[in-house]
Amino acid sequence: MRQVSAVVTCGDTFHGRFGPVEMPSPWWNDVAPVVTWLSGLLGVPVVVLRLLDVDGGALMRDGHVTYHAEALEQPAGLPANVPIHLGDEEPLRASWATREGLRAALDWALAITGPSEIRQVKTWNLAGLFHLPGGNAWLKTTPPFAAPEASIIAALAEVDPTLVPKVLAADPARGRMLLEHIPGEDCWKAGPDLVPETVRRFARAQQRLSLGLQGIDDRPAPHEAIGEERGLPPGLIDRRSVLAATRRLPRIPGSDELLAEVPALEEELAACGIPYTLVHGDFHPGNWRAVPGGAAVVLDFADAHVGHPAADGLRLREWTGDAEAWVEAWSLPGADPRRALEVAAPLAALGQAVRYQEFLDGIEPSERRYHAGDPEDALGEAVKALRRLRRA
Incomplete structure (x- = not known):
């Protein structure tokens, strides 16, 4: 309550x-x-x-x-x-958490849509979400550490325009994006046919965007932004290796063992034959939207990055209890997607710990209660996953 x-x-x-x-x-x-x-x-x-x-x-x-x-x-x-x-004023306060910043964002959106009622739906340190029914649009505001959603959506739309929402306008420098309203409802209770079909469609798009990112030997420095010359949206963070980003993480029992294993795990994962590509970062049916009987539209790319798509398969399994659709979608010639899920489990959990720490480092103190303890919890899951893997 x-x-x-x-x-x-x-x-x-x-x-x-x-x-x-x-x-x-x-x-x-x-x-x-x-x-x-x-x-x-x-x-x-x-x-x-x-x-x-x-x-x-x-x-x-x-x-x-x-x-x-x-x-x-x-x-x-x-x-x-x-x-x-x-x-006191906080330097890390989100722009939409201030009077001036929020009014500026709403004025920007209304200048594009025309007059509309404003229905605020959510607000917290990771996003502000506003429905403008008169303009058939949604305003989303995001912090500087969020992925460049508008350019990610544009890249995916080049492959499958039915997979993503339509961007009406974007102001990436200020973390603002205006999306066309998507009919239907969020797919928390996705039917048995919707999940495998959506996973297949998204995997096909990821495969089209991989563009030579099959290995880890040619990767740029950790956390270096990937540019358009690599065939992916500009501004994406490279998370094919998360080791350098773990320096700010807390230490828990077993975490040193985990970090020592990261290079070997990355080599094992690369050997599974699945290309590195755009990863959604929070791929589950709650981030899809559809009308009954229709195809799902995938939303919320704020955690997207360059990495291994098994992270999306693991997130899907966490929410639905099943990753068979992901295994089928990534059964490419010479690939072993089932093994990739096993090897990726500790790495994906470690990546989540890094992301949670980025949240804590990037938001004002009163908002940190949303994520307090999350890096430690994710690290604990990574340690457990590593021990399961090594016992197998």
Whole structure:
């Protein structure tokens, strides 16, 4: 259960604290019901800027959550300039978590779509998501450490335009993207036919984009951005080896053993005969959208990178309990996809630990509670996967 309170401002005017009120959704980043409550209470459009505090709760849900909300118009009949302390300005604060940054993003989107109601759906350190029904569009805002989604979508659209959403506009320097609305619903309950078909379609696109990235000997320095000359979208991070990126990770029992094994694991994985390519990074049906009976559109490429596609197969298995569709899709001549899943398991978990640490390093302190402990948990999974592999 999530209870919510909100500190409300409008520009430089503070209007006070409201709540607590119980919300129908337990998730901290699900701000749609918070916006509905505050807009109805104050009689003006309201957006949530950021999370201020959580009392109780864990794993991104439940507890008493306090937000900073911004009224887009001055509410009538409320006291003004109520003394409220919101903390110092943070250099790592997301642009859409500030009044100026959020208003600029909304103005940018509305200048493209024309007048529209603004429905804020989610906001947290990894993204802001807004539905603009009048423009049949969605505004997504992302932090500097997110992958360049618009260029990734463009590259995949060259291969299969039905696989990805249509980008109406993008401002990558400011982390803004405007997507055309996709009918249907998210595929959390994907049917038995949708999963294998979507996996096959996505794998075909990945295979088209591999373009000579079969080995690891010619890789650029770890974390070097891959340019267009390699046939992939510019700005992608090369994660074919994650060893150099582990220096900021915590150490847990078994992690030194794991890190010592990384070069051998990478050689074993390369020997499985599957090309390195664009990896989605969070490939599961919750990041697909479809109408009943229709083909799925794949969304959310913020964690995409150059790496081994077995990471996507492992993520799929984590969510659905089955990776057979991935094995079938990657049964290329001379390849051993089943073995690739086994060898990639510790490397993929280690890569997730690196990514979680990047989140923690790139977000302001009040938002770190979303990801606290995640690098250690992922490292623990990597150690377990390595020990399973070596016992096999």
